[in-house]
Amino acid sequence: MLIGVLALQGDVVEHLNALERCDATAIPVKTPADLARVDALILPGGESTTVMKLLERFGLGRPIVERTRAGMPLWGTCMGMIVAAHDVVGLDQPTLGLIDITVRRNAFGRQNDSALVELAIPALGSMPFPAIFIRAPWIERHGRKVELLAEREGHGVMAREGNVLATSFHPELGSDARIHRYFLEIVSQQGKASTAA
Numbered sequence: 001m002l003i004g005v006l007a008l009q010g011d012v013v014e015h016l017n018a019l020e021r022c023d024a025t026a027i028p029v030k031t032p033a034d035l036a037r038v039d040a041l042i043l044p045g046g047e048s049t050t051v052m053k054l055l056e057r058f059g060l061g062r063p064i065v066e067r068t069r070a071g072m073p074l075w076g077t078c079m080g081m082i083v084a085a086h087d088v089v090g091l092d093q094p095t096l097g098l099i100d101i102t103v104r105r106n107a108f109g110r111q112n113d114s115a116l117v118e119l120a121i122p123a124l125g126s127m128p129f130p131a132i133f134i135r136a137p138w139i140e141r142h143g144r145k146v147e148l149l150a151e152r153e154g155h156g157v158m159a160r161e162g163n164v165l166a167t168s169f170h171p172e173l174g175s176d177a178r179i180h181r182y183f184l185e186i187v188s189q190q191g192k193a194s195t196a197a
């Protein structure tokens with residue numbers, strides 16, 4: 001099982017390190033050839049408008065969409081949630097449209113409003129998750145097939161639709177690896193399903 005971390009811009013190393021702490025093998029993904037090698041992909045935090053342009057330039061947008069629609073597990077953190085979303089409030093740049101959510105960028109405020117929030121995430125058990133929010137988006141609308149896994153101040157901040165997971169905060173910046181493990185579990189379930197098929 002090889003996990004890729006999109007490495008065009010953003011907190012790539014932090015995700016690679018977090019995956020290593022979970023004993024997963026991971027590589028940075030910069031080209032379509034890298035993408036072809038991996039079984040799952042993480043879109044890290046960063047700057048969504050920049051990364052959406054770079055995805056086009058590096059020819060990665062379309063293969064990511066094709067692979068994900070074919071079942072490859074994908075997880076977007078913060079910027080990655082924005083890039084994976086169906087659409088973004090007030091932004092006419094196209095997103096990848098891989099999870100049926102509408103997001104609002106910088107919804108909890110700017111850099112100075114960054115916060116560590118003890119978040120209830122029932123799917124992870126009863127212990128709250130220390131979630132780091134940095135210029136984070138929130139989920140303004142979600143489709144019927146989307147499961148909201150966590151809310152902050154009444155707004156969705158973690159969601160899943162099948163093989164696609166999105167968090168508006170940054171689990172890779174803290175030491176609690178439960179969401180990385182949760183994603184790795186999705187990857188291993190998907191692997192079993194495709195071997196059985």
Ligand code: GLN
Pocket residue numbers: 044045046047048049077078079080082105106134135136137
């Ligand atoms: N606010 C950034 C954006 O809109 C996302 C911030 C982040 O990934 N920490 O792209």
